[in-house]
Amino acid sequence: MKKLILLLTLSAFIAATADAQTGDQKYLPKVKSLDSTLYNLYAVISGEKGEKRDWDLFKYLFHADAQLIPSGKNQEGVIGARYMSPDGYVTSSGKWLEENGFFEKEIYRKVDTFGNITQVFSTYESYRSEKDEKPFARGINSIQLMHDGSRYWIINIYWMAETAEHPLPEKYLPH
The missing domain is CATH 1.20.5 (Single alpha-helices involved in coiled-coils or other helix-helix interfaces)
Known part of the structure; x- marks a missing residue:
């Protein structure tokens, strides 16, 4: 036995x-280059209504201990953050993304690198369909990555949507 x-x-x-x-x-x-990693991050969550996402690729982009952290005001007006693993993100958002259609497009990027760590402020616009002319939301993804010598790993994504109180600063918009 x-x-x-x-x-x-x-x-x-x-x-x-x-x-x-x-x-x-x-x-x-x-995940070989910073550009390909960020391109695939946005591409893998984007798709028309009813279109399946490649959640295996999504999870592959992230380090095992990575966190996705949306922030902003809750219903009571208190600023806070919610912490999710990549699996937690798929569980909480995956079905909604596929049922409703969602495209997130990077419109500007500011990159800082020191050694094996890279911090990216990535300004995004969100659409329900690729055919939409105007975004329904905009914001900034603060993406921390690690390069291990052969590939990039997303360590964290901490983001906030634009609000009337906090419009996107000009320095994070296309020039």
């Missing part, structure tokens, strides 16, 4: 390793 359990455990490990390597082969080019 112990040999059977060991054999099943080993088989599961080999299968998981093969799946991870297949994912690496498939997705590694998408």
